[in-house]
Amino acid sequence: MPRGGHRPRQIERCFHPHYGISPLVYVNLRRLNEARSLLLRGRMGTSVTDAALASGFSHWGASRPSTASGSFAVLFL
Known part of the structure; x- marks a missing residue:
């Protein structure tokens, strides 16, 4: 079990309904x-x-x- 006590998939299942994206996309x-x-x-x-x-x-x-540079260009240029 991970240090925080939650498995990565469980965190993603709880995160996505609130933010509409995965934790990785959010970060x-x-x-x-x-x-x-x-x-x-x-x-x-x-x-x-x-x-x-x-x-x-x-x-x-x-x-x-x-x-990162490709993502930056898509978002801001």
């Missing part, structure tokens, strides 16, 4: 919004990579839509 949307916020309020010199890393992304490749 990624939060990270993308945080990266966007950092870029919008950032000073000159704030790089996209720095914002991504500060928001919890470790892979920021542009080659596939499933990457």
Whole structure:
């Protein structure tokens, strides 16, 4: 049993009815919004990579839509 006492599937079953998305999608949307916020309020010199890393992304490749940069483009550009 996981440390919190709930199995991942049980958490997902409880989470989805309230938010309409999976916990993973929710976390990624939060990270993308945080990266966007950092870029919008950032000073000159704030790089996209720095914002991504500060928001919890470790892979920021542009080659596939499933990457953070592809998701960012779909949501905000």
